[in-house]
Amino acid sequence: MTKSVSMSRRAFLGTSAAGAFIALHPYSARAAANQAHLRIMETTDLHVHVFPYDYYADKPRDTLGLSRTASIIGDIRAEATNSMLLDNGDFLQGNPMGDYIAYEKGLKEGDLHPVVAAMNTVGFDAATVGNHEFNYGLSFLDKAAAGADFPVVLANLAKEQGSDPTRDVTLFKPYVILDRELTDGAGDTHPIKVGIIGFTPPQVMNWDRRHLEGSVTARDIVETAQAYVPQMREEGADIIIALSHSGIGSADHADGMENASVPLAAVDGVDALMTGHSHLVFPSATYADRAGLDVDAGTIHGKPAVMGGYWGSHLGVIDLMLERDGNKWRVVTTASEARPISKRNEDRSITALVEDDESVLDSVRTIHEETLAYVRRAVGKTSAPLHSYFALVADDPSVQIVSIAQKWYIEQMLKGSEHEGLPILSAAAPFKAGGRGGPEYYTDVPAGDVAIKNVADLYLYPNTARAVRVTGAQVKDWLERSAGMFNQIEAGKPDQVLLNPSFPSYNFDVIDGVTYQIDLTQPSKFDPKGGLINADANRIVNLMFDGQPVDPAAEFIIATNNYRAGGGGKFPGTDGTTVFEAPDTNRDVIVRYIVEQGTINPSADANWHFAKADGATVLFDTGPKARDYLSDVKGVVIEDAGDGPDGFARFRISL
Template sequence: MSRDFKISRRGFMGGTAGATLIALHPFSARAAGAQAHLRIMETTDLHVHVYPYDYYSDKPIDTVGLSRTASIIEEIRAEATNSMLVDNGDFLQGNPMGDYMAYERGMKEGDMHPVITAMNTVGFDASTLGNHEFNYGLDFLMKSLAGAEFPVVCANVVSEMGGSPRDDKTLLKPYVILDREVTDGNGETHVVKVGLIGFVPPQIMTWDRRHLEGNVEARDIVTTAEAWVPQMREEGADLIIALSHSGIGSAQREDGMENASVPLAEVDGIDALMTGHSHLVFPSPTYADFVGLDAEAGTIHGKPAVMGGFWGSHLGVIDLLLEKDGNEWRVLSAETEARPISKRNEDRSVTALVEDVPAVLASVEAEHQATLEYVRRAVGETAAPLHSYFALVADDPSVQIVSNAQLWYIEQMMQGTEYEGLPIISAAAPFKAGGRGGPEYYTDVPVGPVAIKNVADLYLYPNTVRAVKVTGAEVKGWLERSAGMFNQITPGEPDQVLLNPDFPSYNFDVIDGVTYKIDLSKPSMFDSDGAEVSEGGRIVDLMFEGAPVTDDMEFIVATNNYRAGGGGSFPGANPENIIFEGPDTNRDVIVRYIVDKGTIDPKADANWTFASMEGTTVLFDTGPAATAYADAVEGVTIEPAGDGPDGFARFRITL
């Protein structure tokens, strides 16, 4: 099919043509001579969401999609005399279209990746890499980037390490300086040299160790910026924009920070920051209490910054009023915002605020249809519903099937090895459990056929299977780390909030093969970063085959490469303890397991529960569709408790 689809071309676009009903931004309308308004727009964490479509539930949705975000881009370009568009990484992986390209169709030399095709169609000026760009390996990444009609930069991923960052041979160009013509308030044109430099969390070396070890290394973000930004100035950059695929976190600088955008903003010479990685929105009240930020004005250490949500949910916008002083340009004033493509109504429904750009849909229509065929293939049957509505508060069928499949696989892999005969247990966490994904962000597979789309729904990420050898003490520590999911509860008081909103569901590992209880009256042993902050712990009655687990016992834990490589900072889960690295993804193992069994019946076995507390109730929020399953949850007493915020439903547990 033809790929000759283009919407408003990239670059600094005039704001009045074809947009007579759209008012210019005040910076454009009021700019004086030698002053120019530059609008910089950001997408981030697209994760292959081009179509407004949920491939897991196999239906259109209004909350995602570059095809929707593109319409805002056209409108916002028209509001500004001069504009440019950047992407902040995590575009290659994250939904079944990404997996279809990686595992089914593949990328040969000269092939076009659909998300790159869509980005070319929209007209990006530049992009950086996100951590998920490395999930499918370096060869797949480089073949995908070859089709980009825009530069992709990344300063801290190094193929040959030098004595300092400026001596490195980087995997991609560390930065690019784009010459752009801008129109000032008098209608005169000037050339502005815009420098764009990109960064990715150095944790990629842990998360994708199998692809990266021995091939590249990753430097600290801030150290790298301190080296390259002065060189960009030396080369004539008038303005430097950091494309920081790194979240907004602590203001305290530490080496190797994952979420380094706050200390990054302190680097002299950086004028503005585009951020991402955290799947959040900035400016927003979410960051009201963070040190170094103005969450209302959208600044970090006084510099304009933005984070444009995820999956195309928002477009980040930074408006800069530039003034020419001699031969140099400086930022006179700035404004930031994140514009959404949809809104959630009081009745939990979603209203689309924009429509699709047809050219963007058309550019990847063939791959969209191929992805639908890919995800609709049946691989077996389930005799029990697979849902994750209660995965954070009770043993759960959607986690059970993952654990069962991992256990089945690792038991085979250990046969004939020195580890044969050691007890094997399995750790798995719920990935789709509401939270930032919203009240529809849950797994829900009814009784009947199980298709590939259902397996992708059960296991979102293209992780590969690992096994680690741990002690009984480390098993307990592993579970203590997971128990950080819960707030400390006061015995005898009603309706306390159960879940810690800052604890990600993918770090709530349930370990099958042992039984245990969680005593919520005790504080968490670990803080959000995995540092031990209290003694004693919450895990009680930890048993294996009916006998207490002792500290010196040995176990094999079936898990994934992210966890085994140290992701989440779990006791015992580290590269030194890895005894098996599987070539197969966890998803593929689940598919094989279902095919092998024909019909699965992964009913939760309630191997973990909360310790009882007389006279105590707790509240938690989940998807409204959970009501249909509440009576069947094993190990806890659950009842409806009204409406929660933002479209969620509230439930009560009696401890």
């Protein structure tokens, strides 16, 4: 049965929930008898954030939550004569509520996952599957998706591959064509067929190999779109919207690329593009001067596109002015924007721009309370604070404890194996280190009780432990890859910017078990994506094991996680070198270690530091609370340098 495209959830158009007047969008106000305004709204990368609550910090947070985003959906719908709401994936995993359901409470056939319950309450028209939907396995995903009151589509993952994508037996429906009715400028209704197709990064086959290998295969995003979009047109789709759980990367297509949204937009027949995965905002200045993009117009290759932030921080909005040509619709003009739910003030405080939608809160309130109890359980004690404020510039306690626990676990797992007796190193990276997450996005656990919420704070993702067997040369190159975190500096020069903003903190691996220095005056050997750019570069100097220089031919075991061992970050030494795949998550390993130890001592041992550079100084920004721990930092000469931008604090390091 044909149904109308969603109108406002309010009783009437033109007013907000508070009774304030809402002006119609110009497309709706000016539409002629043969024209209709269709507004398409996007959420993306919700990661189970329904309540505006940071479970890791155990406190409310105004910058996130579907309940906040949902509260503006009604008003944004009221600005348009016709509207639809879509989700772009990564809704099922990403905070302790997701872990509580997956690991503690469980999900049986017929159970309703809380984030799906919230999405049902809001009223989505369709959704796609992001890479993190696979973190808990296919059975869990199937049960969760079964509760959705909206179709879930995904075109490029197949249970059985055919001779081309259209002959694949896909894991989900590759696309849907929704029969809707549009109200035109004269108030008359007309049918429209809206095609929705979904894509996820093919890298899921590496990132979640243990769940997917032998069950599904992945295809290239653009190749898949080129096959399916003409078929959707043949089936009568008037317009086609691509749900691309893929970032905005290069304009040049490469087979199997992770961030394929730009070449995807160039596929003939795609009318609008919802993007995500990168946890950024489009249109915004972040993407200025990129090939194929027009930030002012909000287009990619001339087609409207959005990326609605993450955790419900923004609602992506695409406006289409459609014109009826016979029995078909065509796009006449477009507009795109991303509307935030909060703003940072000049005094660095956060102001909430919206209130909660109580019906969304009510849909998950019981699970929210259960999650709070789950994360507050104490599992042990720490004799020193666990914080990540200086994790990118010095050996750090929050990274140290992860490394210690991984090494402890892998030592047990390799006993009796052919690898027993090889020296075991441990690689770990800081996950919460500011950056895009903002000046509050750091691990900060005081000395005393350690609860499950603290372990989740130390290790954000439900990765599983892995062990890889590498040579001494690969250990050095692994560290060279990590050292791309830093800009090259000039010896003796003052106040140079230290951190490369395009290098994510989760790719800054520190390897415990060796000692080394990083010479910042040397160029990086690898680019931020792991590509070799300076083959002869040597930032890693004085690399030692057990007091002796590391022999390039010596063999080591490195304890790490499935993401890194599966090729995530393109680290040298991870290609085909996995010797142990654990059934346990790294979080579980940390919890077990803390429980066994009772009281842990996470103090950093300063096994790495920066090499001298003739008195040069460098600047880096971190959270303001870092000032409380400044005296604890080892292996680096550091001082407070005042305030940084956007709520960060600035520090100076002398080399």
